Amino acid sequence: MKIESIWIKNWRSVKEERLQAQDLMVIIGQNNHGKSNLLSSILFFFGEIKHQDLDFYHGSTELFVEIQFGALDESDKTTFKKYLTSEEKIVVRKSAYLGGSFEYKGYIENPSEDWLQEANASAYTKRELASSLPFHPYIPESGRITKQDIIDAQNEYIRNNRENIEFAFELETTNFLGLKTVAKGIFGEVYFIPAVKEASDDFSSKDSSVFGKMYAEVVALMSEHNNDWKETKENLGRLFSTLNKKDHEGNENNERPQQLIDFEQELTDELTAWGAKVELEVNAPDIESVFKANTQVWIDDGVRTDIKRKGHGLQRALTVALIQVAAKKAFADAEAGGEQGNRKASNSRYFIFEEPELYLHPQAQRSLFDSFVALSESGSQVILCTHSSGLIDVERYKSIYIATKDNDIDGTKVKQCTENLFEGDSKKDFNLSYWINPDRGELFFASKVVLLEGATEKTVFPLLAKKLGVFRYEYTLIDCGSKDNIPLYVKLMNKFSIPYVAVYDRDHQIHKGPDAVAAADRSTKKIEDEIDANIGSSVVLENDIEEELGLPNGGSSKPYVALSYITSEGFSVTPQMEQKIRAIYDAGA
Template identity: 65%
Template sequence: MKIESVAISNWRSIKYLEIAFQDLMIFIGQNNHGKSNVLSALLFFFGEIKPQDLDFNRGAQELFVEIIFGDLDQTDKTTFKKYLTADGSIRVRKFAYVGGNFEYRGYIQNPVEEWLRESNATTLSKREVAESLPFYPFLPATGRLTKQDIIDAQAKYIEQNPGGVAFNFEIEETNFLGLKSVAKGIFGDVYFIPAVKDATDDFSSKEASAFGKLYSGIIESMSANSPDWKDTKAKLSSLFSTLNRLNGDGEDNPHRPQELVNFEKALSAELNAWGAEIDVEVIPPNIDDVFRANTQVWINDGVRTDIRRKGHGLQRALTFALIKVISDNLKAERAKAVPEQVAPRTASASTYFILEEPELYLHPQAQRALFDSLVSLSESKNQVIMCTHASALIDVERYKSICIVKKDSDVVGTQVCQCTEDIFTGDKRKDFNLSYWINPDRSELFFAKRVLLVEGPTDKTLIPLLAKQLGVFRFDHTVVDCGSKDNIPLYCQLLNKFSIPYIAVYDKDHQAAKGDDGKASADKSSALIEAAIDKGIGASIVFLNDIEEEVGMIAGEKNKPFVALTHIAAPGFTISVDLAAKIALMYQ
């Protein structure tokens, strides 16, 4: 099963927010705005962390994280049958209260009719009461009726009358699954990689670690299938049994070492006055645990050492290599899985990878390779959830995965901005995706305080340099080369959806050499840009004809970005008052 949506209330900087989820979720935003708080809320839900009193927002006494899960397999549908909705999803809320208590509650579709409610089953279990109700034909014909008989009859009646029963969708009053404490892992496996972490934690042989989980599976497989392994376990068990007073059948052991017998007698003699005696019993170790406890991971990158002696970059790379292996193993297991009878309350086979700033210690090329691996991981029936400050870990084509986290007010708390609907269709989608290859660093726009949308490489080259010459340049403004004037409206649409401030900078294109048809075409493109701008978010600045003319270049020169750069860097170049005002307006 997979997370479809999350609602968070009163968790740290979050007053209340709702987030729609994709298989790949990328949380971005400025520091101290709440990205890590979103991840920690998920970790709280999955039982990976326990809430402290300081986790409650602004003095709240109660908090909750609520998740709707969809895409349930047959195991999930059996385990969570009570909570399954008509659309095949389940909805679960985890509460926490100041002082340390917490509990899970599920949402159930309660029939409107009182006689169909499971909570009323006890009061309906008298036959004289039940025989007047529509579900009576589904009850045993004779004998004493039990509460379970009523519940089964209610369920059969509902099943036999699809569409004929009205429901209220409400949170249950009792504990989730009827359990006071829900077992960790019931919703699936969680692999959490925090921003700053010693990789030795991931590569320890403890079952709680990522390596330990994978390694334990290998140990269990060998233990079940290897003849040598089975023989060793039998011999080890036999060896240890010779040390005990009684054998496996509870009879006296004649082969017990005399040294151990004498040791027991000596100790018992000392306790004679107490009427007590000593019995030394040797418990054979579990060979699987012996192998786990005595396993270490060594790295040979020219020098063979343990992992903690390697650099942070290599440690980080090893952690992500481990995640990739886990993903490949999960894919292989799912591919060979054979449908079988599902046992009740089996833990979900779902896997969630939660990563905090995975780009740390990785150079840009490694970041891009990592992103490719994470995308592949998310496309293999896993969910990948991360927060990042790296544009290399964002793909604008996957804009539905991007969630911008903002906190403009402590009172309102952390909020999110995301786009879950299709922005582009048909040729517009194709044109937008093609522009990626013209400007592969365009993902930076999601981190910008303001985006300057320009037509091409000359504008992108000159505008920042002119701003530096004027002393108005700002690093939090990003210039995006849209590839052409006609692509600017596509970027306007994207930025509108994410409420990112922008200025569309384009040419009027009424050069003297242009004919009437050329000018009409340019006016049409200009009108499309103006129509795409949301005036509450964006604005426009228009060059008289083009930026080359604005800086006084001769029309028609080739290699324009370099020639234009040389032109404005030459001694004696003076920027016009009109152009200086436009540049200052872009960077205000």
């Protein structure tokens, strides 16, 4: 099953926020705006971290994280049968209270009729009353009617008459699944790698580590399919059975070592006054646990040592390698399942990463992102928070979650886009612009985005801004590839409420005919129609950048020529161009 939506209330900096989940969720935002708090709320729900009093938002005494799950397999539907909606989803809330206690509760579709509500089942156990109710065909024909008989009859009636019954979707009054605390892992396996952590922790053989969980699967497969392993387990079992008084069938063991018999007797003799006897029983160890507990990971990079003795970069690379192995394995399992006609799923696996880019160079970050994508496409869900544009793919804009916090009163809010923005040719054009501007993922981290027609503007504008003393590092310049691509980026900026300025050419050059001018005006109108004045603005260059700078027409290598021109001795910025550069870099615009 998979997370479909998340509702967070009063968790750390999050006053209240709802997220629509994706298979890949990349949480970004400025420092101290709540990225890690969004991530930790999910970890809290899964029981990976415990809440503390400091986790409650601004004096609140109760907090909760509520998750809706979908894509349930048959096993999930059986486990969570009570909570299954007509759309085959379940919704579960984990609440915590100031002082330390917490509880899980699920939502149930409760029939509006009292006689169909499970909570009232005990009121209808008298046969005379039960026989008068519509569910009477489903109660036992004779004998005493129990509460469970009534519940079974209610459920059977609901199954056969669902379309004629009114339901209220409400939080149950009892504990989820009737359990005081929900067993860890009941919603699926969680693999969490925090930002600051020893790689040796990830590679320990403990069941709580990422390596330990994956290694446990390997050991389980060995136990199931490896004949030598099976034989070893059987021999070990026989060896330990010879140490006990009776064998596994309850017969006297005549092969028991005399040393154990003598030791038992010596202890018994000392307890004569108590009338007690001592009997030692030796249990065979779980060979899987022994195997895992005695496994260590060593690295030979020219010098063979344990992980702790390696540099941070190599330590992080090992963790990345682990993720990539998990991605390939999950993808292979999903493909095998598809070939056999099974549901393409990950058996509910959630990979959660905090700043996975730490200690990794840009190329390694891009490789890591591909592994995250592979994991998400194999059926697992991947959730991460990051400061790196290398872990963002603009084409996957639905996977991007921007955390913002304008003030402490409203707390952390999230900007996300759940709809399809581009179709047909516009989608193709937007995706192709990646090759013009491969670092465009940076725009999601910018305080303002400058959308440009081409490479010349992107080359000269920063230098001119520095000459004028108005340059800002927090601004990102995007080469959209053409004037007609600018509206695509404007649409994206509007959806995420990212401030922007669209800079384009008027294209009314004197040599252009009426048709060319009309085409330019149509392109201009598309840009202006798309701009949301509450978020963005535009700056129009008279005809083109070359004319604005005073460059001669024609020629090649425009960015280089323009750069050479503005850095040449005697060049000065015209008042008109200075006004436009200042407008582009104006923080208040």
